[in-house]
Amino acid sequence: MKSKNAIEKKMNLTIILSLIMIFFIMLISCGKLKEKPHSTGKIRVTTTTTMLTDLVKIIGGDKVEVTGLMGEGVDPHLYSASAGDIEKLANADVIVYGGLHLEGKMTDVFEKLSTLDKAILNVGSKLDKRKVHLIDGKTPDPHVWFNTEMWETEARAVAVELGKFDAKNKDYYMKNFENYKIQLDELTNYVKKRIEEIPPKSRVLVTAHDAFNYFGEQFGLEVRAIQGVSTDSETGTKNISDLANFIAERNIKAVFVESSVPKKSIEALQEAVKARGKEIKIGGELYSDSLGDKQHNAETYIKTVKANADTIVNALK
Ligand SMILES: [Zn+2]
Structure with missing residues (x-):
């Protein structure tokens, strides 16, 4: 308060x-x-x-x-x-x-x-x-x-x-x-080709906040997030538990953290999935509302989108 x-x-x-x-x-x-x-x-x-x-x-x-x-x-x-x-x-x-x-x-x-x-x-x-x-x-x-x-x-x-x-x-x-x-x-062609490497039933992207709906729509990924489209809201425990059920039912392998959002909500989700007898790994860090840096070869928009696609595909394929 x-x-x-x-x-x-x-x-x-x-x-x-x-x-x-x-x-x-x-x-x-x-x-x-x-x-x-x-x-x-x-x-x-x-x-x-x-x-x-x-x-x-x-x-x-x-x-x-x-x-x-x-x-x-x-x-x-x-x-x-x-x-x-x-x-x-x-x-x-x-x-x-x-x-x-x-x-x-x-x-x-x-x-x-x-x-x-x-x-x-x-x-x-x-x-x-x-x-x-x-x-x-x-x-x-x-x-x-x-x-x-x-x-x-x-x-x-x-x-x-x-x-x-x-x-x-x-x-x-x-x-x-x-x-x-x-x-x-x-x-666009690069990302399309890479997403095709993921088996169709595994094309599910679970992230910390709801930043990837347009990406998912364009490239054929189902998108789920813990937090809404703005980070300016509290994460409800109901959200975490619904999402944990979804992940356990669908056998999703990985969830992703974001560079501009604190990691604690994703960690809470991991715990909730564990409580349902399944394991979920963190597939890597995605850039959502900010570009990355030179050190990670993600200092431009094009490099950032490529880096995200690579992180997603390498964890889900
Ligand atoms: Zn955002």
Whole structure:
């Protein structure tokens, strides 16, 4: 239970951040911040997640300078903007964020920023709405990047937005997108081929939180998770016990932990499966809401999706 003190502290922080936000909006409205020269002559883009940072670097190439707010292993569902982040957003020429409530605790910030004369791209809003899953008929599932075709749509939206902002380099951004599209098609084929190595009855992906529905839908895996689509919710013991029954009945060999979610819920699940007389191993760590790092050869979106596919297939085949 949260103490009254903690709630008060949180409220104070919210008020402070709102004041900082208003301060920056005033500065920008007065033209003070806009006069700040670009140190590199490049377009300043501020992004939220590591996936988007990678994407904008690829599409923007040497014409952009990208600042990502979230680092590797950071959970976007729980991320709150700091005063420094608000400054980075206020100073950007172009802002790119995931939308679909991915950055759930930053909604206010984006709303306030939208009152400014600034290019703000909500990539989630560019997707075909019929393809976006709704949970309980209303909340969108934001993990669209794991469907490589939806990611391609978002990549195109970034190229279009940069081309609008910087019309003289419009063709350059579109060419970068076309090159990236070829790589994404190769990635799609790679993942499809690898998933085929898993016997059809074993194509079940059990993870810590519900980030892989789009991936499962595209590549033919049944997806189950302990936690819902946002990590911002408590794990019920009923969830664990239902899932443990499912795993025991279906004889599933492995479950997966995620780089941006604490491992304790998966460990609780392992115990519950054991209590039903079955063993389940941890098949490895998947990247869900953040890319991996260079050391693990997963510092880009393409490498991350490949690494996930390899981890899944090697544990389930
Ligand atoms: Zn997530």
